[in-house]
Amino acid sequence: MTTTESILCAVALRTRFDDVRRTSLDLVAPLAREDMVVQSMPDVSPTKWHLAHTSWFFETFVLANALDGYAAFDPRFADLFNSYYQGVGEPFSRERRGLLTRPTVDEVLAYRAHVDAAMHRLFETADERTLAEVGPAIEVGLHHEQQHQELMLMDVKHVLAENPMRPAYDRAVDLACSDEVRAEWFDFDGGDVEIGAAAGFAFDNERPRHQVLVQPFELSSRLVTVGEFRDFLEDGGYERPEFWLADGWALAKQERWNAPLYWERDGGTWLHATLRGWREIRPEEPVCHVSYYEADAFARWAGCRLPTEQEWELAAAGATVEGGFLESGALHPRGVAELGDRPAQLFGDVWEWTSSPYTAYPGFEPFAGDMGEYNGKFMINQFVLRGGSCVTPRDHVRATYRNFYYPHQRWMFAGLRLAR
Numbered sequence: 001m002t003t004t005e006s007i008l009c010a011v012a013l014r015t016r017f018d019d020v021r022r023t024s025l026d027l028v029a030p031l032a033r034e035d036m037v038v039q040s041m042p043d044v045s046p047t048k049w050h051l052a053h054t055s056w057f058f059e060t061f062v063l064a065n066a067l068d069g070y071a072a073f074d075p076r077f078a079d080l081f082n083s084y085y086q087g088v089g090e091p092f093s094r095e096r097r098g099l100l101t102r103p104t105v106d107e108v109l110a111y112r113a114h115v116d117a118a119m120h121r122l123f124e125t126a127d128e129r130t131l132a133e134v135g136p137a138i139e140v141g142l143h144h145e146q147q148h149q150e151l152m153l154m155d156v157k158h159v160l161a162e163n164p165m166r167p168a169y170d171r172a173v174d175l176a177c178s179d180e181v182r183a184e185w186f187d188f189d190g191g192d193v194e195i196g197a198a199a200g201f202a203f204d205n206e207r208p209r210h211q212v213l214v215q216p217f218e219l220s221s222r223l224v225t226v227g228e229f230r231d232f233l234e235d236g237g238y239e240r241p242e243f244w245l246a247d248g249w250a251l252a253k254q255e256r257w258n259a260p261l262y263w264e265r266d267g268g269t270w271l272h273a274t275l276r277g278w279r280e281i282r283p284e285e286p287v288c289h290v291s292y293y294e295a296d297a298f299a300r301w302a303g304c305r306l307p308t309e310q311e312w313e314l315a316a317a318g319a320t321v322e323g324g325f326l327e328s329g330a331l332h333p334r335g336v337a338e339l340g341d342r343p344a345q346l347f348g349d350v351w352e353w354t355s356s357p358y359t360a361y362p363g364f365e366p367f368a369g370d371m372g373e374y375n376g377k378f379m380i381n382q383f384v385l386r387g388g389s390c391v392t393p394r395d396h397v398r399a400t401y402r403n404f405y406y407p408h409q410r411w412m413f414a415g416l417r418l419a420r
Contacts, residue, residue: 010131013138014123020142021116023393024051024149030170031156033105039098040162043411044155049081049097052108054145055115056081060088061371062141063115066134067122073114074103087370139201140371146396149326150413153275153391158411161262161273168277170331180284181336184221185420186343188314190214195313196361197400205375206400208363212310219307219315220418222336223345223352224298227283229290230270232298233259243300248293251408261289261410275331275391284335286350286415292383292407295353295416307419309356309384309402316346316386316399323348323387325394333390333415343417348392350415351385351403358382358404382406389413 028036028047036047045053056077063070072078080100082091092100103111126134153169160167196209238258241249251257259265262273263281270281290298299305307315324334325348333349359379366372382404388397391413405412 009135010123010126013131013135014120016142017119017123017138018116020145021112024054024145024152025112027149027152035156035159035167036105037098037101038159039095040155040159041411042095043409044158045094045097045151046100047152047156048105048108049100050148050152050155052077052081052103052111053083054141054148055108055112057144058119058138058141059115060085061137062134063118063122065137066126066130067118070118073111077103077111085370085373087373137371140203140367140374143201143203143396144374146393149393150389150391153326153331154412157262157273157275160275166273166278169275171276172329180225180227181222181339183418184339185218186221186315188214188217188219188311190216190311190314193310193314193317195310195400197398200398202398202400203375203402204365204367204372205358205360205379205402206398207365208361210362214308214310214314217307217311218420219311219343220304221339221343222417223286223333223350224416224418225283225335226281226285226287228302229260229287229298230281230283232301235301237297237301240301243297245293245296248291248297248407251293257294260287260294282335286333286335286345288333288350288413288415289410290353290414290416291410292353292405294410295414296355298416299418302418304418304420306353306355306416309354309386311419312346312352312354312386312417313399315343319346319399321347321388321394321397321399324390325388325397326391327394328390330390333413345387345417347387347397348394349390350387350413351389351392352387353414353416354384354386356384358384358402378404385412385414 031047039046059072079089080092082089084091156169160169191214192211193214194209194211197206198209237243238252264271271278272281296306319342323345324330336344360376366376367374385403385405
């Protein structure tokens with residue numbers, strides 16, 4: 001790398017760093033300080049914590065190793081905002097994050113400014129060798145912050161939905177789509193196909209690229225809609241054990257599930273919470289906030305199944321990454337207006353449950369060093385989701401991206417597509 005190339009690389013990294021960090025602050029702008037400190041359930045983290053943790057990531061994995069003379073903003077933050085990295089400290093327990101009334105929101109914002117200023121010094125002073133060494137960690141940190149941008153919106157939606165005053169994150173008008181479009185089926189021959197990331201940035205769990213055998217299958221042309229899922233529940237779907245996995249049935253009875261998360265019946269009308277406030281459900285929109293158990297039960301009721309992640313990636317190969325992402329400003333999944341010559345809505349709107357357990361690819365190698373805890377240690381008891389959602393940054397997603405959640409979780413923007 002020449003000196004000019006090194007400078008251009010540093011400038012590009014700094015520009016992307018500033019853009020990502022600015023987006024996080026833009027996302028919290030509509031919130032009151034009080035909104036940012038609440039933990040409404042153990043899976044939810046206060047907005048304030050997300051802002052601090054993403055700064056902790058750069059401080060811990062970049063600045064502490066690459067910037068001479070870097071002084072921590074507050075040494076106590078090393079454990080306080082450590083999410084789960086046992087190799088670098090004693091993480092503060094996740095379910096108690098809502099107890100952290102201190103540091104204040106203002107102190108967390110000052111912490112972010114401190115880290116940002118130090119990162120700018122690094123961009124200005126790093127030589128070619130340092131930049132080459134630290135660049136990959138910075139890139140991981142930026143994608144990590146984009147993950148937390150989605151998490152912030154997931155979490156604040158849960159916080160606001162729990163509030164009896166029914167506040168909205170953003171009251172801007174959201175426009176309905178056209179009438180529900182009839183689903184069609186696309187045939188795929190399968191065969192020996194390659195999946196996984198090759199060139200370019202990817203998380204460690206997307207590699208290595210490898211060959212798999214995929215049997216012929218069919219994939220629905222669009223996501224399952226609210227209207228279709230309403231038919232399922234009105235046909236007694238939540239009361240018919242023949243469609244449910246045993247663990248899912250037991251959980252649904254225990255938690256008294258009778259609809260997706262955030263749905264509520266008002267007389268003869270179903271309402272649901274959105275980031276723009278409570279409103280009637282719209283049948284053309286993709287159904288959202290369903291667990292793996294609910295997605296699997298619906299698929300069985302419909303005489304179909306969930307696709308495997310290999311099938312999904314084969315269908316998405318070569319497709320343009322476009323759809324309803326964070327940048328659209330919709331903050332909610334939208335229905336498809338028309339269908340084309342390949343499956344629609346593969347990217348954006350809602351994460352799509354697959355039937356594939358979250359496990360390592362053959363030859364998987366975690367990130368080097370302490371960052372090796374990023375993905376690998378969670379490869380148990382979870383399922384893979386694909387495609388991104390309406391609160392996912394567009395440039396964060398790829399056809400090989402593997403999201404993962406436990407089968408009982410519902411607060412993420414998760415829906416489904418049918419296969420057979």
